[in-house]
Amino acid sequence: MDLLRFITAGSVDDGKSTLIGRLLFDSKNILVDQMEALERSTRNMEAGQVDLALLTDGLRAEREQGITIDVAYRYFTTPKRKFIIADAPGHVQYTRNMITGASNASLMIVLIDARQGVVEQTRRHSIIASLLRIPHVVVAVNKMDLVDFSQDVFNNIVIDYSKVAVQLGLRNVSYIPISALRGDNIVDPSKVMDWYEGKPLLQYLEEVETKDDINLTDPRFQVQLVIRPQTDTLHDYRGYAGTVISGVYKSGDSVTVLPQGIESVISKLEVGGREVEEVFAPQSVVIHLADDIDISRGDSIVRSDNLPAVSNETDVLLCWMDEKPLQPGNKYLLQHNSRLLRVVVRDVAYKLDVNSLQQQAVDAPVKLNEVVNATLKTASPLVFDSYEKLSVNGSAVLIDETSNSTVAAVLLQQ
Amino acid sequence: MAKYHLDYLEELEAESIHIFREIAAQFERPALLFSGGKDSITMVHLARKAFAPGKIPFPLVHIDTGHNFSEALDFRDALAAEVNASLIVRKVEDTIREKSLTEPKGKFASRNWLQTYTLLDTIEEFKFDACIGGARRDEEKARAKERIFSVRDEFGQWNPKLQRPELWNIYNGRIHKGENVRIFPISNWTELDIWNYIRKEKIALPSIYFSHEREVLEHEGQLIAVSPFIQIDEQDVIATRRVRYRTVGDMTCTAAVESTADTLDRVIEEIIASRISERGETRIDDKVTEAAMEDRKKNGYF
Numbered sequence: 001m002d003l004l005r006f007i008t009a010g011s012v013d014d015g016k017s018t019l020i021g022r023l024l025f026d027s028k029n030i031l032v033d034q035m036e037a038l039e040r041s042t043r044n045m046e047a048g049q050v051d052l053a054l055l056t057d058g059l060r061a062e063r064e065q066g067i068t069i070d071v072a073y074r075y076f077t078t079p080k081r082k083f084i085i086a087d088a089p090g091h092v093q094y095t096r097n098m099i100t101g102a103s104n105a106s107l108m109i110v111l112i113d114a115r116q117g118v119v120e121q122t123r124r125h126s127i128i129a130s131l132l133r134i135p136h137v138v139v140a141v142n143k144m145d146l147v148d149f150s151q152d153v154f155n156n157i158v159i160d161y162s163k164v165a166v167q168l169g170l171r172n173v174s175y176i177p178i179s180a181l182r183g184d185n186i187v188d189p190s191k192v193m194d195w196y197e198g199k200p201l202l203q204y205l206e207e208v209e210t211k212d213d214i215n216l217t218d219p220r221f222q223v224q225l226v227i228r229p230q231t232d233t234l235h236d237y238r239g240y241a242g243t244v245i246s247g248v249y250k251s252g253d254s255v256t257v258l259p260q261g262i263e264s265v266i267s268k269l270e271v272g273g274r275e276v277e278e279v280f281a282p283q284s285v286v287i288h289l290a291d292d293i294d295i296s297r298g299d300s301i302v303r304s305d306n307l308p309a310v311s312n313e314t315d316v317l318l319c320w321m322d323e324k325p326l327q328p329g330n331k332y333l334l335q336h337n338s339r340l341l342r343v344v345v346r347d348v349a350y351k352l353d354v355n356s357l358q359q360q361a362v363d364a365p366v367k368l369n370e371v372v373n374a375t376l377k378t379a380s381p382l383v384f385d386s387y388e389k390l391s392v393n394g395s396a397v398l399i400d401e402t403s404n405s406t407v408a409a410v411l412l413q414q
Numbered sequence: 415m416a417k418y419h420l421d422y423l424e425e426l427e428a429e430s431i432h433i434f435r436e437i438a439a440q441f442e443r444p445a446l447l448f449s450g451g452k453d454s455i456t457m458v459h460l461a462r463k464a465f466a467p468g469k470i471p472f473p474l475v476h477i478d479t480g481h482n483f484s485e486a487l488d489f490r491d492a493l494a495a496e497v498n499a500s501l502i503v504r505k506v507e508d509t510i511r512e513k514s515l516t517e518p519k520g521k522f523a524s525r526n527w528l529q530t531y532t533l534l535d536t537i538e539e540f541k542f543d544a545c546i547g548g549a550r551r552d553e554e555k556a557r558a559k560e561r562i563f564s565v566r567d568e569f570g571q572w573n574p575k576l577q578r579p580e581l582w583n584i585y586n587g588r589i590h591k592g593e594n595v596r597i598f599p600i601s602n603w604t605e606l607d608i609w610n611y612i613r614k615e616k617i618a619l620p621s622i623y624f625s626h627e628r629e630v631l632e633h634e635g636q637l638i639a640v641s642p643f644i645q646i647d648e649q650d651v652i653a654t655r656r657v658r659y660r661t662v663g664d665m666t667c668t669a670a671v672e673s674t675a676d677t678l679d680r681v682i683e684e685i686i687a688s689r690i691s692e693r694g695e696t697r698i699d700d701k702v703t704e705a706a707m708e709d710r711k712k713n714g715y716f
Contacts, residue, residue, distance in 0.1 A: 003422040070577060072558040073551045075604045082422040084602055096579055103581040216418050224435040229468035237467065243432045243583070248418060272431075273466030280418040284431035284464070297439050321579050335584050338439065395582045404565075404588040406578045 001079075004210060007086040007101045007134075009125035010111030015142045019111065019180035020087055024076050026187040027202060071101040080206040095354060095369040096321040098128050099409050103395070106213045107136040107205070110161075114147045114177070118160040124354055126161075130168035131317070131371070131411065133391055135213045137165070137173045140201060144193060145179040151195045168357070176201050214281050218385070219247030219303045220393045222337045223295055227286060239270065239286035240295060245337065245392045249287065249303070250278040257293055258300040259310050259381040264289040281392075298339030300383040308393060310381045315413040317352070317387075318345070318372050322400065322407035325365035326372070334378065334410065336396040342379040343398070349373045376410075387411040423611050426603055427460065432583060433562060433599040434464035437544055438471050440587040441595070444544035445502070447533075448474040448494075450486035451662040452619055453548035455493065456608055457600060459617050462497055472546075473500040475536060477529045480507045481643045481664040489620040504536045520645070524667040534570050537594055544587065544595045552604040562601050568592040609685060613678045625658045625676045636669040660685070 010016040074085040086101030102108065108129045112122055129137050139161050147153045154177045165173045176185055177196050184190035185200045199207065224242040249255075253266045268288035269279050279285040287301055295301075302308060320326050326345065334343040350359040352371040359373075366372050376382075387394030398408040420428065437444050446461065448454045461470045474494055478487075494501035509532040510517060518524060537545065551558045561580045566572060578586055587595055600608070612619065629640040631650050638644060640652055643666045657670035658681065671688075675681045 001422050002419070003425050070559050070574065073602070074558065075552045075602075077604070077606065082604075082607070100579040100581055104583070211419065224432070225439040227465060227468050234467055241435055241464070243428065270466075272427075272463035282425065282428050283420065284428045284435070286466075333588075335586060337584060338436065392582070395584070397579075397581055397584050397586060399586055399588060401588075404586070404590060406581070406586045409579070409581050 001081060003082045004107065004205060005084045005105050006107035006109060007088060007105040008109045009098065014111040014113045015180045016111050020074060020085060022180045022183055022186050023202060026183060027076050027078050071097050078206055099319050102128055102132050102134060105134055106210055108134045109138045109140050112139060112141050112157060114141050114143045114153055117157050118164060120355055123164060126164055126168055127354055127357060130170055135172060136208055137170050138204060139173060139175045141177045142180050144177045144184060145182055149192045174204060176204065215246040215390055216248055216280060218306055218390055219249050220245040220308065221287065221301045222339060223297055223299050224338045225297055239288050241286050244279050244281045244283050244285055246281045246390055248278055248280040254304045255301050256304045257295055258302060258383040262293050263304060264291040264293060308383055308385045309414055310383050312381050313375060313377050314382060316374055316376050317411040318374055319409040320366050320368060320370050321409060322405055323368055325367050333399040333401050334396050335399060336382060336384060341382060344377045346375045346377055384412050386414045423614060426607060429602065430460045430599040431464040434461050436585045437546060437597055441544040443540065443542050444472040444546060445475045445542045446472055446546045448476050448490065450490045452608060452612065452623065453600060455617060455619060456611060457548050458493060458497060459615060470497060470499045473502050475502045477532050478503050478505045479529060479664050480505060481666050483622055483662060483665060485620045485622045486662050504532050506532045509535060524664055542594060543589065544597055546597050546599060548600055549598045550603050551601045562598055563587050564596045565589060566594055566596055606685060609682050613682060622659045622662060625656050625674050627654055628657050630655050630657060630670060638669055639665050641665045
């Protein structure tokens, strides 16, 4: 059994909470006491019936204001897969949360209200899927019950969205007509929409092929920490602990340590204290090298015949996430996996309109939720791949050293 | 399954080990909050793997309410000795005495709430900058919204509206003096994941997780162990039942479930069959208010 992480994009009005509630409810992941709590809060709200949407509303502060303020994570399991849902609010001002939730997702469910069709918000969410290169997109056309389960309405939405998908370069897009409220095409095929021949949503989620989502061709590894027990029995033990970011490493591989540029050979590989012949992404491992080299946290160990970029200057897309605007020329810390570097943000070239993907001139400070292209100058060389080529080694965050806040998501470009 | 493929437990394990290593690398004085329950036992197992063959580079800290099951305490001491970790125990009772705190009164009066005081004092005493907890996001609504690295102010308070964005698997643990971070390496595990992992890795658990005979008091459908820490009234019915525990907390606020499951396989079978979630079945104090956990988190409780 494997694990699928997905994000749901849509607003409360699109029936997003109802959809998640339905997935949890119909896959029998809601338990008696949660159900009771649900009935209690429904009664408090004098709504009359059990409101599935309430299952996903978290904090009291939110319930009082009737909004969702942050990403929440939900879990459910079927006999075929374990699922982690990043439930992110889809309002205009919450691009930050959408990106946070989407950063770990390999699939996005874009919810469309059948009565509204493809609207501005649909485009905005899809642009995030495109920016972050989420491998799979499912367009769930919801509230089909309110358009008489019309095949024409569905088909027109498919035609409209296909244009968006082509424009944004989205891969693997599927379309499912649903009614989250009634449960049509969620777990069981809809009896009313017999014209739809595809899989119900849950079956699609269970069966979507994800093995190609992890890159196994370009070996990348960054040292998180050096394990040196320095006890009598383990006096000479020196292992480099970290996560295989991508690719496969084998004992005997010729490797290069970057940014130093020193070559060596893998002498031993360990997983959880056990010696193994090969390791692969996303395992947490320990690598041993044949030579004694000065290596510390943040250094990369890569195969000598497959090198990433090493550079002091790089183009980036910045998704700004802080209330305080970006100050070009300011110094920030860049955290690239476990590596921390001092950087200066230079030359903000253009702003990306998150509704149209148009490049616009930047004439004011870069504010919360804006996406811009800029140049980063780093204090020492950054070892990376472009986000487009290898997202797991092309992503980073900016940290404001004075507030310690994470202020931007960084997509590295070459 | 294809070559170079992790199943869900292996993937969860890799993620947790990654987090443990980030903690050791980013913080000067981390501590693992150890309760003696299955979640913290699983965390010790993961930490051991993360730093093998070295020892776990931080102490285990137990905030002892004085209302623990003796089986859990014995297990705690044995485990700390086995993994060669230093164990720090601080007692809520001492805090109550030193700070003249008022103990909650009533039938199942719980010191759970007072743990916060002892915890904050302990953080100050040892200048811990990171406290590693075993909370899971599937447990409860407020937890579902909390980051894996959760920054707290000097009062230990969580501000749900002011959380740092947490992207990819990049964890920003930078803090100001006086602040600390609560870190939850098993955030993405569910109760069943933990049980399945315990079975797969053959992790030992305290005996009270398995069926045993115990004197219990039946109260509103829940079975509470008879102990000196609860108030027994005349009309209470006390009976000896075959029970096991699904979570292990204080004797005053953890309920037993009737069960004959005496092996891990049978326990897991029962959990899959049961239609009641973990907190609802076994935590007495959660029913008080719906926002109980939200309030407690904001006030510095784990």
